[in-house]
Amino acid sequence: MKKLLIIENSNYGGGSVTSLKKMITQIDREKYHIMVLALTEYKFLSSDFSNIKLINIDAKKNDSGILRFTKKITGRLVMKGFLPFASREIMYYVYSDLIESIQAVIKSEKIDIVITNIEPFRDLAGILASKNLNKPIISFIRSKYAEKRIAPPKGLIEEIDASICVYLPVSCDTSKSWVNMFNISQEKCYCIHDYIEEDNITVKRKTGRRLICVANLLPVKNYEFVLEATKKFLTENSDAILTVVGSGDRLYVEKIKKMAYSDVFFHERIFFKGYIEEPRKLIEESDFLLLLSHREGFPNVVLEAMRSKTLVIATRVGGIPEAIKHGTTGILVEPGDLDAVFNNLKKLSNDENKYNQIVENAYAICKERFSPENYKKKIDFILDSIASVGSMN
16 A cells, blocks of 8 residues: 655645545545645644544744744745745755655655645645655646746756656646746646536525625735625625635735725625635525636636536636636636626526526536546546656656
8 A cells, every 4th residue: 555645735725625635535545545744734624534644744833033034035035036046955945944844754654655735836845855755746736826927946947847747737727827837847737627526406596696705815816806896786786695705814804804894884795704614505505606816726616616506707717717618607707897797796696597507507517527536537547657656757
C-alpha cells in the first residue's frame, strides 16, 4: 500500500477544502493510505474523515515577529519578480523552517507520493521539501491569476516545473492560463473537473426571489458588485432576500457589511452566515446563486447549485463557462454589468417556465458530465501511473 500525503494550505475553507474532501472520498483506500498535512490552523476536515490522520505544523512559531515579517516581505518580493537573482536560495531561506518540518513528516511517515492542494506558488514550501527527498509531486492548480500579475523569476518557475510530475488544473481555462502566463509544461497538465454527488432533488421554489452567494469574503470574489447588483432587486421586491455564506479577511468583511447595511432598509434583507462547512441546504432553499467574481478556477458551488436546481448567475470568468452555457444551464454576465444581473433576476423570477427549463437542463448536465464515476477514473489513472514509476524520474 502506498502512502499519500496531501498538503493543505487553506486559511478560509471554501472550494479547495471541499475539493480535498471529495478527492479523499474517491481515492482507492485499498491501494493508498492517506494523511493530510495542514500548514495552517486547520478546522475544516469534518468528522466524516475521522480515519484520516491529520497533522498540523506551524513553522512560524520558531521565528520572532521581526524575522517573520522580514521573511514574509522577502518572499512576496521574490514571487512578484522583484528579486530575480538567487531566488531559489532566497525562497529556501524564507521557508527554511517549514521545509524542514514538512521533510520530517515525509520521512517519519514514509510517504510515497505528495499531493499539494492549492497551486504551485502558494504550495512552494511543500514542493521544495518533497523535491529534496525525491518524492513524486502532484500539484493541483485551483487558482487563476490576474492577467497582468507579475510572475516569479523564470529560474524559480523552471525549478518548480521540473519538480512536479503532473499538474491537475481544475478547468481547461485554468490550464491554458498557467501555460501561457508561466510557461509550465503543457504535457504535464491533466484537467480534472470536480464532481457532485448525485441526489434526487425535489426542492420546490418558494418565493422565486431568494438569492444566495457562497464564496469567501475576499476582494477577488467582488462582493461590492454583488451588493450593487442585488440592492436594486431587493428594493423592488419586498419578499427578496440575500444570504451570504463565507468567511474571509476581517477588514474586508467589515467593509462589505458596512456597505450592505448602509441603508437601514437592508438590515433584515441581507444575512451574513459566516463559514458553513456544508451549505447545501441553504443552496437548495434558494432560487438564485450569484457568483460574480473577478476570476475563478472551477467553483464547486456552481455544481452544487446545478445539482440543487438553483439557477446560477455568474460572471463569464475562469472555468465557469465549462459548466454553464448561457441561457441553457444558467446565466453568464460580463464582470461589472449590473444591468445584466438585475434584468435576469427580474425576468427569471417572474418566468417560472423558463426558470424551470434552465434548472432542469443544468441538473441533467451535472449528472452526465460531473459525476463521481468520471472523477474516480481520472484520479485512479493519475495515482496508479505515478505509483508504478515510484520516483521523480
